[in-house]
Amino acid sequence: MSQKEVFIVLAHALSCSACRSRLLEQPQSVLRGRALTDAEKETISRLTEKDFVTTELLAHGSGTSASDLRAFADHAVVRLRHF
Numbered sequence: 001m002s003q004k005e006v007f008i009v010l011a012h013a014l015s016c017s018a019c020r021s022r023l024l025e026q027p028q029s030v031l032r033g034r035a036l037t038d039a040e041k042e043t044i045s046r047l048t049e050k051d052f053v054t055t056e057l058l059a060h061g062s063g064t065s066a067s068d069l070r071a072f073a074d075h076a077v078v079r080l081r082h083f
Contacts, residue, residue, distance in 0.1 A: 005035045007072040009044065010062055012081070013052065015073065019083040020052055030083045 009031070013020040023030045027045040036044070043062055051061035059066040072078055 003035065003037075003040065004072075006040050006044070006062070006064065007068055008075060008077050009034065009036075009083075010058060010064065011069050011072040011075065011078045012083070014055065014058055014069065015078070016082065020049075022083050023047075024049060 009023070013023045019030075023044070024047065027041075031041045031044060034041075047058075047061050051058050055066045055069050058064075059069055
């Protein structure tokens with residue numbers, strides 16, 4: 001996974017508990033229409049609440065890097081747009 005959209009979704013879900021709950025409960029509805037590959041959608045759909053405890057756990061569970069997730073934490077879309 002290396003697309004910007006992946007990091008936006010994951011970084012927002014890491015910081016917003018309401019959107020994280022929605023992503024975990026209804027991943028298909030949250031991911032529908034997003035510029036993600038089928039493999040990226042599948043990977044995100046398999047995440048659990050435990051994956052969102054820390055940035056490092058989320059990076060490991062999603063196959064991304066913790067530094068990339070941290071870099072997106074202050075992105076305007078991550079901070080302002082809910083799922």
